[in-house]
Amino acid sequence: MPSGNTERMLGMDDSSFQQQSSISLGLKRRCPRCGEGRLYKSFLTIADKCDRCDLDFSEFDSGDGPAVFIIMITGFVIVGLVLYVEVAFRPDYWVHAILWLPLSVALPLVLLPILKAWLVAQMFRHKAREGRRED
Secondary structure, three states: OOHHHHHHOOOOOOOHOOHHHHHHHHHHOOOOOOOOOEEEEOOEEEEEEOOOOOOOOOHHHOOHHHOOOOOOOHHHHHHHHHHHHHHHHOHHHHHHHHHHHHHHHHHHHHHHHHHHHHHHHHHHHOOOOOOOOOO
């Protein structure tokens, strides 16, 4: 891991990159510093470092925050839609199963990587790091 002085000598410090919107970085799932490197090495596993600017991603741990928000957002959307469809159309129960079970699985799978990438971008922007205790 390069030191701060080495990064400055190579022109790789944070100030040499244009600051980008955390929302666009989340939607694109890209490195929060350069905006070009891939953030994920698999579906929800964050890479060790950026393949373009070598930013170390190990300091950014979003934990369970994105999952909790996605559960709440998905629940709110699904329950609202279920209630609306039930009151407006009164379909059979099998119609509810066909509509809401796939949506209940698909919506979190689509939103989770985006929200996790957004949270990492926010952590980078505000220089939030994991709490450490110095002994």
